Amino acid sequence: MNSALFKNIVRFITLVLLQILVLKHVAIGGNFWLSIQVLIYPLFILLLPFRTSPYLVLLLAFLIGLTVDMFYGTPGIHASASVFTAFLRTIVLRFLEPNGGYNLNYSPTKVRMGWGWFFRYSLILFFGHLLWYFSIENFTFFYSFTEIIKDTFSSFLISYGLLIIIQIVFNPLD
Amino acid sequence: MSTIIYLLQRFGAFLTFFVLQIICFVFIVRYNDQQGKIFWSSVNRVSGGVLENFDQTVRYFHLRDDMDSLAAENARLIELLANAEIDTSAVAQQITSDSFRQVYTVIPCKVISNSVNRKNNTLTLNCGEEDGVLPHRGVVSAQGVVGVIQKVSPHYAQVMSILHRNFKISALLKKNGTTGSLVWMGEDPSIMRLESIPRHETIQKGDTVQTTIFSGLYPTGIDIGVIESFGLEVGNYAYNIDVKLFEDMTRLDYVYVINNLDKEELDQLENESGNE
Numbered sequence: 001m002n003s004a005l006f007k008n009i010v011r012f013i014t015l016v017l018l019q020i021l022v023l024k025h026v027a028i029g030g031n032f033w034l035s036i037q038v039l040i041y042p043l044f045i046l047l048l049p050f051r052t053s054p055y056l057v058l059l060l061a062f063l064i065g066l067t068v069d070m071f072y073g074t075p076g077i078h079a080s081a082s083v084f085t086a087f088l089r090t091i092v093l094r095f096l097e098p099n100g101g102y103n104l105n106y107s108p109t110k111v112r113m114g115w116g117w118f119f120r121y122s123l124i125l126f127f128g129h130l131l132w133y134f135s136i137e138n139f140t141f142f143y144s145f146t147e148i149i150k151d152t153f154s155s156f157l158i159s160y161g162l163l164i165i166i167q168i169v170f171n172p173l174d
Numbered sequence: 175m176s177t178i179i180y181l182l183q184r185f186g187a188f189l190t191f192f193v194l195q196i197i198c199f200v201f202i203v204r205y206n207d208q209q210g211k212i213f214w215s216s217v218n219r220v221s222g223g224v225l226e227n228f229d230q231t232v233r234y235f236h237l238r239d240d241m242d243s244l245a246a247e248n249a250r251l252i253e254l255l256a257n258a259e260i261d262t263s264a265v266a267q268q269i270t271s272d273s274f275r276q277v278y279t280v281i282p283c284k285v286i287s288n289s290v291n292r293k294n295n296t297l298t299l300n301c302g303e304e305d306g307v308l309p310h311r312g313v314v315s316a317q318g319v320v321g322v323i324q325k326v327s328p329h330y331a332q333v334m335s336i337l338h339r340n341f342k343i344s345a346l347l348k349k350n351g352t353t354g355s356l357v358w359m360g361e362d363p364s365i366m367r368l369e370s371i372p373r374h375e376t377i378q379k380g381d382t383v384q385t386t387i388f389s390g391l392y393p394t395g396i397d398i399g400v401i402e403s404f405g406l407e408v409g410n411y412a413y414n415i416d417v418k419l420f421e422d423m424t425r426l427d428y429v430y431v432i433n434n435l436d437k438e439e440l441d442q443l444e445n446e447s448g449n450e
Binding site: 014054055058059062064069074075076077079083084086088090136137139140 | 186187188190192193195197198199200202203204205206208209212298429
């Protein structure tokens, strides 16, 4: 319990720092046709242990979203996306539940659950996060639908690639 | 109580999600410029539409008062216009307010009865002696000349419409100032005949016909109509000019009674000189 809590706190801090110090400046936005945001902090929500209650997941997601928002100067946008991802996580986990049920002590990592499962899990959640984020950022659905799709895909490729790299490099067990 | 707990258990996660999203939404709309602008412009469009429709409906109930105040405003403006032409200063250097005498007062009235299809048509107005209306005063509308007051009672007045065989006022052509008499032929309620324009004058179709002060009924320059057609029969001294009226006599609503304050003085003077 302690080590899990500790691990998650460290993960929180590391990912937030990585996001605000490094990735914030990577964003390509000057050319208005394409707006790429590299987001890595949703990984925190993804890797929370199985046994965290849905309410706690929502709350933690809100917190990390708000923290990132504070540094990005966009109060509420990242928070909204994170809360959505947290909500989605509960549903997706229920969908992807293997036959024996989850071992509640573990976390949904690739080591515990295998690459295949992890791909399905992270793909859905991560894509959902980015989609919601770009929808809020544009805030109009009527004029910028193509905009949202475009931004989501381009950001997704980069961010997801980074996520996979981190998974491979750090190989988190829990 | 147990159903509430049951509902909370089943949908608790969604509720929390919903609440958190509301909080996020408030943050987003309040503290982000672009999102705030988009949100408020959409909200304003909806609320504006609703309020405007409501206002349109409510406005209908104020129509009567609006019309009355507009008629009063018009009377005041016509009065200003009519009186502006009178300049009695004999000395050119002196321009004080005394030199502009108040000669005309204008009373707004509503037409409560009208006819256009008889040979001699009359109107009835809802103002009378108590409002300052006296017989033999000119009546105009926003578009043009309407008639002359014939009889008054304390609260009502009867007007000889211009569409009356006995109606005859002097009118002038705007272009060259030639004066003639304006009468109604008794047929078309939108056409009157301008007589006594001598054949040596040049006439143009489309020229405006206006009132003169010679009848003592109207101030100069009130529009009556335009020349629609004119003809000259062989051997006649004057043209036959058809004037198309500006005012649609079938749709009279608010009219203005022109009270010439000097009229009694003028009448008296003319009577005296006539009797000599």
